[in-house]
Amino acid sequence: MKRPTGFLVRLALAAIRGYQRHLSPHKGFSCAYRVATGRASCSRHGYRVIERFGLWSGLALLRRRLRLCGATYRSRVAVRNPVLHHQRGDCVPCDCDAGCLPDLPCSGKSAARGGGDCIAECGCDVLGHYLEEKAERAKARWRRWRERRRARREPPPRR
Structure with a gap:
């Protein structure tokens, strides 16, 4: 399968990589879905699906994952100590x-x-x-x- 390449795909991947390298380490917390399930973080998942399926299909898959992450976060906040x-x-x-x-x-x-x-x-x-x-x-x-x-x-x- 040929990987989609194009200006927008490269730009999205560069934005995700910049977030992972420069912003995420300074936030001090991790993706709620990653913490709950042990799978890849949302940014890693987004990078992988955009790289594999292209920008528009990858964004649709990433949107679904971000909804799951938000639901996981809300369920964990309700049970705080x-x-x-x-x-x-x-x-x-x-x-x-x-x-x-x-x-x-x-x-x-x-x-x-x-x-x-x-x-x-x-x-x-x-x-x-x-x-x-x-x-x-x-x-x-x-x-x-x-x-x-x-x-x-x-x-x-x-x-």
Whole structure:
């Protein structure tokens, strides 16, 4: 099979190669589809399909891949770890009377020593809540699996 060559194909391949060499290393993260599946990144896939099938067919295949990558990213963002999210300094979701406080390491001891500027002591345990919810989800998955297994084992009713 003859590879398509032309000015637009070479220009698209040069743009992808420039992105891979100069922009992608400075972004600090990788393609979500690549991380999730272990396959080639979107830019590598785009380079390969444009090189193999030409510009227009390659762009159609790349568009489909980018849609998959976006869906993968959105599905992974919905499942982010709240503990790591709050380590950025975002507000801790708790039922404290103090309202929305940044997640700062403050306790009665540090406030007494003058080591912290705590408005109020928050008794919330974000990590504890997260681990409890995670354990409950795991127990629910285990129960569903056990019920499916029991349903498979039960012999059909005799006539």
